[in-house]
Amino acid sequence: MVENLLDIRNLKTYFNVRGAVLKAVDDVSLTIKAGQTLGLVGESACGKSVTAASIMGLIPMPPGRIAGGEIFFDGIDILKLPEFKMRKIRGKKISMIFQEPMTSLNPVFTVGDQVAEVIRLHEKLSRKEVRGRVIASFRLVGIPAPESRVNDYPHQMSGGMRQRVMIAMALACYPKLMIADEPTTALDVTIQAQILELMNKLKAETGASILFITHDLGVIAEMAQKVVVMYAGKVMEAADVNDLFGDPKHPYTIGLLSSIPVLGTGKKQKRLSTIAGVVPSLFRLPEGCLFNERCTVAQADCSRIEPPMRDLGNGHIVCCHRCN
Amino acid sequence: MLSSVQLTSSPLVEVRNLVKHFPITGGVFLREVASVKAVDGVDLAIGEGETVGLVGESGCGKSTLGRLILRLEEPTNGEILFRGESIVGYDNKKMRALRKEMQIIFQDPFSSLNPRKNVAHIVGEPLYVHGMTNRREREGRVLELLEVVGLKQEHMRRYPHQFSGGQRQRIGVARALALNPKLIICDEAVSALDVSIQAQVINLLEDLQDEFGLTYLFISHALSVVQHISDRVAVMYLGKIVETAESGSLYREPLHPYSQALLSAAPVPDPRRMRERIVLPGDVPSPINPPPGCRFHTRCLYVDKVCREQEPVLREIREDHFAACFFAGSLGAKRAVTVSS
Numbered sequence: 001m002v003e004n005l006l007d008i009r010n011l012k013t014y015f016n017v018r019g020a021v022l023k024a025v026d027d028v029s030l031t032i033k034a035g036q037t038l039g040l041v042g043e044s045a046c047g048k049s050v051t052a053a054s055i056m057g058l059i060p061m062p063p064g065r066i067a068g069g070e071i072f073f074d075g076i077d078i079l080k081l082p083e084f085k086m087r088k089i090r091g092k093k094i095s096m097i098f099q100e101p102m103t104s105l106n107p108v109f110t111v112g113d114q115v116a117e118v119i120r121l122h123e124k125l126s127r128k129e130v131r132g133r134v135i136a137s138f139r140l141v142g143i144p145a146p147e148s149r150v151n152d153y154p155h156q157m158s159g160g161m162r163q164r165v166m167i168a169m170a171l172a173c174y175p176k177l178m179i180a181d182e183p184t185t186a187l188d189v190t191i192q193a194q195i196l197e198l199m200n201k202l203k204a205e206t207g208a209s210i211l212f213i214t215h216d217l218g219v220i221a222e223m224a225q226k227v228v229v230m231y232a233g234k235v236m237e238a239a240d241v242n243d244l245f246g247d248p249k250h251p252y253t254i255g256l257l258s259s260i261p262v263l264g265t266g267k268k269q270k271r272l273s274t275i276a277g278v279v280p281s282l283f284r285l286p287e288g289c290l291f292n293e294r295c296t297v298a299q300a301d302c303s304r305i306e307p308p309m310r311d312l313g314n315g316h317i318v319c320c321h322r323c324n
Numbered sequence: 325m326l327s328s329v330q331l332t333s334s335p336l337v338e339v340r341n342l343v344k345h346f347p348i349t350g351g352v353f354l355r356e357v358a359s360v361k362a363v364d365g366v367d368l369a370i371g372e373g374e375t376v377g378l379v380g381e382s383g384c385g386k387s388t389l390g391r392l393i394l395r396l397e398e399p400t401n402g403e404i405l406f407r408g409e410s411i412v413g414y415d416n417k418k419m420r421a422l423r424k425e426m427q428i429i430f431q432d433p434f435s436s437l438n439p440r441k442n443v444a445h446i447v448g449e450p451l452y453v454h455g456m457t458n459r460r461e462r463e464g465r466v467l468e469l470l471e472v473v474g475l476k477q478e479h480m481r482r483y484p485h486q487f488s489g490g491q492r493q494r495i496g497v498a499r500a501l502a503l504n505p506k507l508i509i510c511d512e513a514v515s516a517l518d519v520s521i522q523a524q525v526i527n528l529l530e531d532l533q534d535e536f537g538l539t540y541l542f543i544s545h546a547l548s549v550v551q552h553i554s555d556r557v558a559v560m561y562l563g564k565i566v567e568t569a570e571s572g573s574l575y576r577e578p579l580h581p582y583s584q585a586l587l588s589a590a591p592v593p594d595p596r597r598m599r600e601r602i603v604l605p606g607d608v609p610s611p612i613n614p615p616p617g618c619r620f621h622t623r624c625l626y627v628d629k630v631c632r633e634q635e636p637v638l639r640e641i642r643e644d645h646f647a648a649c650f651f652a653g654s655l656g657a658k659r660a661v662t663v664s665s
Contacts (some may be wrong), residue, residue: 043518044489158607185640188381188545190604193589197603215518218548218591240596259523261552263575263590272552275520278488 004031004072005209006055006177011069013047013054016062022282024050026233027069029309032177032226037203037210039218039224039241041256051178055211057086058095074176085177092122095170099182101162105154111165112138112150118172131234137168140205142198160191164198171202179211184219196223202305217260221245227313229253232280232290235309239316249318251295289321297322334408335369336539337393337426337507342366342402348612362388362613364563367638370507375533375540377571379547379553379586385563386543390509393541394426395419406507425453427500433492437484441497443470444480450502469498472535473528479480490521497528501536509541511654514549526553539611545588551575559583562611562619565638567652569645571611579647581655582620618649626651 024200025047032038040048053059055071057078073094078245084094095118098104106114115134119125125133131150132178139145141164154162163183171177180199184192197220203210212223220227221241228238229250238248246252255275277294280286286293292302307321339525343366345359359410363385371384378386382588393404397412404411409421427450430436437446447466448456449635456462467477473494484492493513500508510529514522526549532538550557551571558568559580567580585602604623609615615622621631638646641653649655 043520157588160607188608189547189589190381190585191607192591193603196591198602216591217519217593221593221595222591245595256519257593259520260593261526261548262594263548263551263592264585265420271530272523276521278490278521279518286397 003033005034005036005074006030006032006211007070007072008051008055009070009072011051011054011071012067013050013059013064014067015064020283021244023233023285024064024282025054028230028233028235030228030235030238032209032211034209035203035207035227037212037224039220039227040211040213040230041215041220041227042230043215044232045279045282047230047266048215048230049181051230052181052211052213054095055179056090056094057083088122091118091175092173093175094177095175097163097166097170097178097180097183097186101159101166101186102154104166106260107154107163110151110153111157111162112152115150115165115169115172118169122173133172134168137172138165140171140202141165141168142194143168159187160194163187163195164192167195167198167202171206171208172263174206175208177209177211179213181213182215185214185216192219192288200224210264217245217257229256233282234290235317235319237316237318237320239318240314243314243316248314249316250291251297251321251322251324252291255294255296289319331412335405336372337405337541338369338372338405338408339389340367340394340403340405342368342389342392342404343390343647344385344392344397344567345400345401356388358612361563361614363392363399364611364614365450366560366565368558368568369564370539370541372539373533373537374556375542375554377550377557378543378560379543379545379550379557380560381545382587383412383562383608383611384560385611386560387511389560390428390511391545392509394423394428394509396428417637419662424503425505426507426509427503427505428509428511429493430498430512433489433496434484434516436496437492439484442481443484446484446495447498447502450499454503465502466498472532473498474500487519489517490524493517493521493525494528497525497532504536505538507539507541511543512545513542515544516544520548528540529553547587559586562608562614564619566620566645566649567645568638569642573642573645577642577645579641579645579652579655580620580649581624581626583626583647584655596598599651620649626655 008028011025012026015024016023028051042048066079071079074279087276113136116130119130119133134150135146138150143149143161184195214220224241227235227241227244231252237253248257257271259275261272275294288303288305289307292298304323307319309317309319311317342363344363345361347356348358350357366389380386392399435530444463444466447469448462451462451465470479475494514525517525517557518542542550542553552569557571557574558565567583578587584602588602606623618631618636621627636648636650638648641647
């Protein structure tokens with residue numbers, strides 16, 4: 001048993017678009033231990049979802065390509081695996097929960113059939129056994145009356161129930177790693193609370209690791225043990241969840257945390273602090289540090305030299321010239 | 325500050341027992357077979373210069389309420405008063421004149437701007453419609469507006485696809501400001517934006533309010549944003565307002581069980597702040613057949629016999645703090661009983 005269930009080293013996923021090379025994921029390294037939840041946060045187009053798709057082997061090629069790096073899953077570099085072997089891992093050992101429970105289920109099959117498909121693909125079981133497993137997984141994710149709900153079509157279910165079906169599908173083969181890409185973004189807060197509670201319960205029961213991708217720092221604080229902050233395709237900061245929220249080092253992380261209004265702090269805040277400017281386009285990335293144009297503490301070297309990854313101890317990694 | 329506004333002047337906008345049912349038709353003759361009770365008896369007053377936040381989950385009727393106030397939808401029943409005058413019976417001509425005073429900012433900055441028109445046209449259109457037909461004059465005003473919302477002169481000839489989400493929302497704000505309105509309805513105006521950009525737009529809205537004395541109805545599902553921007557907050561559930569109070573009071577001490585659950589369910593970006601989270605069972609019932617009695621009783625932790633039979637009305641529990649629950653204000657005691665039994 002290797003220490004890190006997932007070990008991504010210097011992953012580079014590039015896309016060729018209109019004659020330019022877009023570095024959607026550029027030199028990203030991260031590790032997830034068995035039974036751990038890693039939160040991957042960042043704003044739109046920072047490379048969170050492309051990282052997930054790279055792990056699953058779902059990057060459309062062309063225009064995309066893995067330009068470098070390794071992804072070790074359970075000690076094996078899955079980027080080097082041929083497709084027929086990857087197919088055995090995908091859905092069985094690594095599964096994925098997508099953002100949109102409305103569009104990621106097929107409307108012309110019953111939800112039971114769709115969960116059964118995953119099980120039939122990976123395991124040799126009789127029809128009856130498959131049905132039993134589907135019902136068991138529905139029960140696990142808290143769908144009431146699973147025996148009859150397996151015959152429902154997606155449109156007969158509410159958003160929260162559909163997301164439970166997606167989770168049941170992801171769990172059907174007892175995966176070691178679940179990748180959840182914005183699993184609660186499309187849901188209402190009270191339903192979100194149900195789903196987050198469910199995911200934590202299932203993680204404790206099955207011992208699976210979770211890669212939790214979201215832009216919502218509040219959700220990350222409640223779910224993750226370790227957090228990686230991405231910006232324009234690169235990792236800016238990675239740390240234990242308490243360190244990241246309690247003692248953020250990177251100016252971008254600090255800016256993000258102070259620009260969200262915090263619920264129930266008692267008195268009304270005067271003004272929100274903001275990060276000036278906008279997220280740079282991948283077509284026109286700045287020289288040096290990617291964040292230098294919006295940074296409040298940038299100095300001359302920031303716009304010339306790309307900062308190295310610095311380890312501040314206790315697994316707290318930061319990519320900034322100004323952090324020591 | 326707020327109560328003085330209410331005492332000294334009549335509210336800018338007031339709705340009384342407002343109802344909107346959308347018919348569902350069926351059969352050969354398209355008879356009405358049922359109706360979606362989107363807004364079902366709402367009373368709300370917005371004082372001049374005030375920001376009222378309207379929160380609730382999807383399908384609770386908060387956007388419909390906003391659209392009803394602008395008369396983008398015709399109410400099924402009830403009164404809408406603007407400066408004390410009922411506007412429900414207004415014909416198109418009178419309504420058009422009134423629309424100068426009330427504007428809306430939409431949620432999605434990607435679909436609410438016409439991709440074929442440039443910024444000068446988009447922001448200038450309300451000016452043209454309301455009689456500023458001289459092009460030079462109009463573009464001068466557009467330029468002023470762009471400066472107010474933090475855009476530059478060179479942006480005038482550009483098209484929506486050339487802007488980022490935050491910039492597009494600024495264009496939406498400029499368009500809403502064009503006619504010097506009194507009231508702006510912000511329907512999820514910052515929900516589609518990234519956090520760092522969201523803060524910029526929220527600050528902009530607050531600055532504009534100070535500068536032009538605007539009144540906002542701020543509709544959102546993001547509780548923390550509503551808390552930040554609002555003077556007063558109303559919580560909606562299935563077409564009804566279940567609680568309304570001054571913002572600080574509501575967030576400090578929510579009195580309705582739904583507001584309590586909503587606030588406790590919202591994630592807070594602080595891993596060390598351990599809170600007791602109330603996880604509500606089940607889903608929001610369909611607004612086609614809302615439950616009898618209290619509409620929240622199917623998910624309520626404190627449900628009692630009376631809740632299933634009678635509908636609670638909004639009543640003042642604390643000073644300027646209203647809740648529509650039979651047990652509001654004494655839920656703590658009731659909880660102890662429920663837990664022990």
